[in-house]
Amino acid sequence: MASAQQEQWGTKLGVILAVAGSAVGLGNFLRFPGQAAANGGGAFLIPYFTALLLLGIPIGWAEWAMGRYGGKKGFHSAPGIMGLMARGSGGRYLGVIGVLIPLGVSFYYVFIEAWTFGYFLKFLTGGLGIDVSAPIADQAATAAGFYNSFTGTVQDGILFTGDSKLTVLSWVTVFAINMYFVFRGLSKGIEKFCSYAMPAMAVLAVIVLIRVLTLGTPDPNLPDQNVVNGLGYMWNPDYSRLTNFQTWLAAAGQIFFSLSVGFGVIINYSSYMKRNDDVALSGLTASATNELFEVGFGGMITLTAAFIFLGVSGTTAAVATGSFGLGFSTLPVVFAHMGGIGNMIGAAWFFMLFLAAITSSLSMYQPAVALIKESLGWAHGKATGAIALLGTIGAILTLWFTQGGAFWSTVDFWVGTYLIFIMAGVQIIYFAWVFGMDRGWKEIHNGASIQIPRVFKFIMKYVAPVYLIIVFVGFTVQNLSASVRASWASTGSRMGMITIGATLLLLLLIVRAGEARWKREGLDLNDTQPAD
Amino acid sequence: MTAAGWVTMIIALTVVWGGVIWCFRKVLQSPQDEKAPPGFGP
Numbered sequence: 238m239a240s241a242q243q244e245q246w247g248t249k250l251g252v253i254l255a256v257a258g259s260a261v262g263l264g265n266f267l268r269f270p271g272q273a274a275a276n277g278g279g280a281f282l283i284p285y286f287t288a289l290l291l292l293g294i295p296i297g298w299a300e301w302a303m304g305r306y307g308g309k310k311g312f313h314s315a316p317g318i319m320g321l322m323a324r325g326s327g328g329r330y331l332g333v334i335g336v337l338i339p340l341g342v343s344f345y346y347v348f349i350e351a352w353t354f355g356y357f358l359k360f361l362t363g364g365l366g367i368d369v370s371a372p373i374a375d376q377a378a379t380a381a382g383f384y385n386s387f388t389g390t391v392q393d394g395i396l397f398t399g400d401s402k403l404t405v406l407s408w409v410t411v412f413a414i415n416m417y418f419v420f421r422g423l424s425k426g427i428e429k430f431c432s433y434a435m436p437a438m439a440v441l442a443v444i445v446l447i448r449v450l451t452l453g454t455p456d457p458n459l460p461d462q463n464v465v466n467g468l469g470y471m472w473n474p475d476y477s478r479l480t481n482f483q484t485w486l487a488a489a490g491q492i493f494f495s496l497s498v499g500f501g502v503i504i505n506y507s508s509y510m511k512r513n514d515d516v517a518l519s520g521l522t523a524s525a526t527n528e529l530f531e532v533g534f535g536g537m538i539t540l541t542a543a544f545i546f547l548g549v550s551g552t553t554a555a556v557a558t559g560s561f562g563l564g565f566s567t568l569p570v571v572f573a574h575m576g577g578i579g580n581m582i583g584a585a586w587f588f589m590l591f592l593a594a595i596t597s598s599l600s601m602y603q604p605a606v607a608l609i610k611e612s613l614g615w616a617h618g619k620a621t622g623a624i625a626l627l628g629t630i631g632a633i634l635t636l637w638f639t640q641g642g643a644f645w646s647t648v649d650f651w652v653g654t655y656l657i658f659i660m661a662g663v664q665i666i667y668f669a670w671v672f673g674m675d676r677g678w679k680e681i682h683n684g685a686s687i688q689i690p691r692v693f694k695f696i697m698k699y700v701a702p703v704y705l706i707i708v709f710v711g712f713t714v715q716n717l718s719a720s721v722r723a724s725w726a727s728t729g730s731r732m733g734m735i736t737i738g739a740t741l742l743l744l745l746l747i748v749r750a751g752e753a754r755w756k757r758e759g760l761d762l763n764d765t766q767p768a769d
Numbered sequence: 770m771t772a773a774g775w776v777t778m779i780i781a782l783t784v785v786w787g788g789v790i791w792c793f794r795k796v797l798q799s800p801q802d803e804k805a806p807p808g809f810g811p
Contacts, residue, residue: 249796249799250796250797253796278774278777279773279774279777279778279781280777282777282781286784465770466770468770468774468778469770469771469774472770472774472775472777472778472781473770473771473773473774473777474773474774474777515799518792518795518796518799519796521792522789522792522793522795522796525785525788525789525791525792526789526792528784528785528788528789529785529786529788529789531785532781532782532784532785533782533785533786536781537782686795686796686799687795
């Protein structure tokens with residue numbers, strides 16, 4: 238265990254970029270613009286920024302502070318840290334959710350990451366073969382055909398038994414890259430990778446943004462399909478949508494999934510900070526970076542590009558297909574229309590998505606590695622090997638049960654969506670009400686480079702929990718019954734549920750072993766002693 | 770794009786770009802980690 242405790246971030250900027258890298262993912266570029274366009278355009282930004290200020294940033298600060306506090310006591314996993322916050326085993330076992338979420342999501346996220354890598358390779362070597370002289374419906378059919386084939390959505394097992402093995406090869410490549418950097422460790426692996434990948438992602442985003450904003454009116458026969466109207470499609474506000482609860486729900490959900498709060502990563506990453514490192518400015522900077530990629534790039538690029546070539550009806554139809562339809566079926570058609578440079582812009586776009594995805598997926602393994610190391614006393618290499626094995630099993634299931642995306646969408650709903658609300662609620666309530674808001678406020682400001690306005694003390698104690706409960710209840714009413722039915726509707730979805738259950742059981746057993754070990758080692762697992 | 774669309778977009782971009790520049794300036798101005806001179810430490 239001693240070796241596990243000595244891992245630390247190399248620099249202050251390193252941890253910020255690693256957390257920001259974890260937060261910036263495909264959703265920033267694909268989910269956010271679709272959500273905004275479908276929920277009032279520019280008006281969506283009002284509930285969106287409200288949720289950022291009242292939910293995302295305050296809960297993020299609590300998570301950063303909890304993690305660093307746990308690190309001082311020798312804990313790096315959510316169960317150990319939540320046990321401190323709750324002063325008992327209830328928190329420890331609820332904390333398992335903070336490992337289940339990133340690990341469970343990694344099972345399918347790396348599969349989707351492999352799509353970005355595979356599409357990058359395709360665009361680098363000539364594109365998807367879309368004939369721009371054909372009717373637009375045929376072009377869309379070509380792109381959709383490639384997407385269906387590449388993702389295996391037509392039939393279970395097709396990725397292993399069909400003609401094309403590019404998907405599996407892409408998965409093997411990206412999974413190996415992930416494992417390499419996780420094996421290298423926190424500072425030499427994850428931090429170093431993110432310190433290069435985040436600036437590279439920003440450069441690629443700027444390149445694609447400049448290209449999109451300079452497209453003008455590519456088809457003189459369709460003068461309305463121009464850049465300005467494309468921006469208007471995304472940004473023209475429809476204030477009437479603000480009276481709809483669904484808009485506020487969608488905005489809060491987007492903030493949640495985008496910032497990685499309640500995901501189990503921030504609490505783990507911040508536990509490797511030095512005891513007096515700043516968390517207030519670091520948390521704010523990581524959130525600000527995420528917002529730049531989401532609003533500043535995602536909000537400017539995706540739908541503008543789609544509108545210029547597809548018009549109002551085509552873009553609306555693309556948004557209706559969801560994030561993946563927009564990203565992997567619609568945008569390839571758009572790139573095909575950009576002429577000779579289109580394939581390079583497409584390659585830049587998908588490589589940027591790949592970087593966004595891998596900086597997120599790297600963060601998903603570390604919480605489980607930390608739990609195994611501190612619960613079982615395993616060395617870093619052995620713990621990484623165990624996670625590689627689990628990740629491979631999860632990925633084989635994901636790559637086999639591809640029909641209709643039932644397996645991964647089931648895991649995504651329960652683990653990657655529903656449990657995030659629960660984990661965030663558990664965290665903010667334990668932090669503000671059990672650990673104590675006065676103590677928590679002091680902990681956040683220990684070593685802080687900024688003074689947070691005192692109103693946030695009130696927000697963290699009262700507003701954020703109430704806001705979260707309202708959003709959670711609304712989300713439950715809206716989705717739960719349909720999702721429960723869908724979760725048992727097919728072999729893939731049933732396998733998804735079994736996978737979640739088996740992973741949860743395994744993690745609970747590991748925490749049980751850890752609890753006994755921590756007691757033997759005399760660790761202050763119920764936070765009965767001062768941290769400093 | 771409507772005037773309200775322009776206003777919304779410009780405000781949102783100002784907030785996110787301004788926010789990230791302010792934050793990173795603060796981070797870079799704050800005291801950085803002290804490096805131990807060569808030969809120190811275990």
